[in-house]
Amino acid sequence: MDGKRMRVCLLAFLMVFAFWGVIPSGSYASAEEPLETSFKIVENIKYLPNEVKNKVQELQWRVTDGHALVHKDGIAYVILSLGIRPTTGYAIEVDSIVRINDTRLLIWANEVKPQPHAVVSPQLTSPVQVLSMPDPFHKIKHVSVWIN
Structure with a gap:
């Protein structure tokens, strides 16, 4: 897989996990x-x-x-x-x-x-x-x- 395609897949992967709440959003900084x-x-x-x-x-x-x-x-x-x-x-x-x-x-x-x-x-x-x-x-x- 070329570099551009790899970055697009990685970005899509991160967006899916952020949508599901697995990766903390910016509001998580004020946790607790x-x-x-x-x-x-x-x-x-x-x-x-x-x-x-x-x-x-x-x-x-x-x-x-x-x-x-x-x-x-x-x-x-x-x-x-x-x-x-x-x-x-x-x-x-x-x-x-x-x-x-x-x-x-x-x-x-x-x-x-x-x-x-x-x-x-x-x-x-x-x-x-x-x-x-x-x-x-x-x-x-x-x-x-x-x-x-």
């Missing part, structure tokens, strides 16, 4: 930029848009934990769910959110368990936490969540 000031914890789920409420209900009564991303009216909603728990007293506490690039978020959270001698009700509960953050151009596409 904390977003802690730009997200809000939603206190009252009943005032959320219906699409978000429906996703909360879908995740809420799963046996295992889960998460979802819903865009509505320029806001990205991230829903975190612990799944079903045997008693009251469980909660989700968000530890940190890190933006990897324009499209990816990493979220670390902790499962708060009732204290050993706490008074709890023996009823099934399903702790959920909803976060909201501005995303007017729907750039956030992927969310990875770790719950300890």
Whole structure:
């Protein structure tokens, strides 16, 4: 293969990988930029848009934990769910959110368990936490969540 043809193939190869996100874009230079000031914890789920409420209900009564991303009216909603728990007293506490690039978020959270001698009700509960953050151009596409 001559030199010109080799350069064209290499350029095409690099463009394909850049398109797929394998090669970091220029926005990756600001990786691990904390977003802690730009997200809000939603206190009252009943005032959320219906699409978000429906996703909360879908995740809420799963046996295992889960998460979802819903865009509505320029806001990205991230829903975190612990799944079903045997008693009251469980909660989700968000530890940190890190933006990897324009499209990816990493979220670390902790499962708060009732204290050993706490008074709890023996009823099934399903702790959920909803976060909201501005995303007017729907750039956030992927969310990875770790719950300890």
